[in-house]
Amino acid sequence: MTSKRAARETQITFDCADPAAQAAFWAEALGYRLQDPPGNFATWDEALDAMGVPPERRNDASAIVDPDGTRPRLFFQRVPEPKQAKNRVHLDVRAAPGLTGDARMVALEAEAERLVARGATRLQRYEPAPPLGAGHIVMADPEGNEFCLD
Template sequence: MARDVQITFDCADPAALAAFWAEALGYRVQGPPPGFTSWDEALDAMGVPAERRNDASAVVDPEGTGPRLFFQRVPEGKQAKNRVHLDVRAAPGLDGADRMAALEAEADRLVALGARRVERHEPAPPLGAGHIVMTDPEGNEFCLD
C-alpha cells in the first residue's frame, strides 16, 4: 500500500521558510482548519499564546499531488550538511545549454526570494545532466535539477 509523505524542516522561522518554499514550488501556505477564517482565529480558539504562533507552518500543493511540507521551530541552528535534500525539477525534458539556461533563470528567481547559490555542476554525459546546488534562506541545501 502506498503512503502519503510529508517532508519536515527543522528551522528558526517557520512562517518565513514556508513562504519561501511556497513561492519556490508554486505551493500555497496551508489554510486554517475548517470553521475558521484565519490562522489567528483558529489559534485564539485553541488557546495558543502569541509568542508560540510561529512554532509551525505548512505548505501544500494546490493541485493536491505533491507532498505537504511542514516547518517546525527548533531551538538549535543547522549544524551540518543535509543528509536528505529536495531536488527541484526546474528543467524537465531539457538538456545541454537549454537545460542550464532554465536552471540559471530559476536560480536567479530563487536568489531574489532569499536563496543562496552554492555551485553549478556542468553537464557530464551520459549520466550527468547538470544541476545547480542552492540553499534556502536558513541554509538547507537543495538542487535545481
C-alpha cells in the first residue's frame, strides 16, 4: 500500500558573508529575480522598517525566485564563519543543454566569461571524454562556493 504525501517545495540555502551580493550574483547567473517584499510593501526597506529590523541587520538574509515559479527558491543567510572546504553539494548551471563537442565547450566558455565579469572565478576545465564525459567547467561564486557549468 502506498501512502499519499503532500507535494513539498524545495529551497536551496547558502550560508554566506554577504547575502545581498550573493543573491545578486545568482539571480544574474540563473535568470532569477529578487523575491518581492511581503504584504503590500513597495520596497524591502519599507517592509524591514515596519518589522523593526535595524539597518545593521538588513543584510542578514536575501532570497531570489524563478520568475516562472518552477525552479526552487534560493535563500542566502549570513553566517559568521567563512567557507572551510569544498562543497559536498553544488549547483550545475546547464549552460549548454543538447550541445556536444566543440559547440558545447564554446557555449560553456562564453558563459564562464559572462560570469567571471560578474564576480565568479574559473577553477578548472574538463575536456569532453566520450562516452560519458561531455565536458564541463568548474567555477566558484564570489564567496568561493563551487558550481559547474554543464
